[in-house]
Amino acid sequence: MLRSLLLIPALCCAAVAAQATPPAVPAAQSLAATCFNCHGPHGVSTAAIPSLAGRPAASLIALMNEYKSGQRQGTIMPQIAKGYTEAQIQLIAEYFAQQHP
Numbered sequence: 001m002l003r004s005l006l007l008i009p010a011l012c013c014a015a016v017a018a019q020a021t022p023p024a025v026p027a028a029q030s031l032a033a034t035c036f037n038c039h040g041p042h043g044v045s046t047a048a049i050p051s052l053a054g055r056p057a058a059s060l061i062a063l064m065n066e067y068k069s070g071q072r073q074g075t076i077m078p079q080i081a082k083g084y085t086e087a088q089i090q091l092i093a094e095y096f097a098q099q100h101p
């Protein structure tokens with residue numbers, strides 16, 4: 001009886017410790033997750049905003065750079081695109097290119 005009572009806190013702490021370490025999320029997915037709100041989960045849109053999933057990375061990079069430079073107009077994307085470095089845009093574009101629409 002005493003033995004099993006002693007085990008309870010030990011199990012409890014093991015569970016807390018396991019939760020303290022979040023599962024590893026790849027950097028590209030973390031960056032791309034900021035786009036999910038508007039472009040749909042994993043870039044699969046069910047609303048008016050275009051899907052990004054499955055589109056060629058080169059085309060997504062080109063669009064982001066056009067928003068960034070002001071060459072392409074938009075309501076929100078020019079501001080969003082300016083917040084990312086070239087390397088981050090490449091990671092995000094490659095992530096969406098690998099998703100299935």
Ligand code: HEC
Pocket residue numbers: 031032034035036037038039049050052060063064073074075076077078080092
């Ligand atoms: C707050 C909502 C919102 C977020 C967040 C958002 N977008 Fe957009 N996105 C839009 C809207 C709206 C458009 C249409 C252009 C515009 O009005 O700015 C668009 C257009 C685009 C386009 C052009 C699509 C096309 O076919 O013309 C690309 C590429 C794009 N977004 C990429 C991204 C990426 C990558 C992210 C994350 C880093 C992102 N967007 C985050 C709302 C959003």
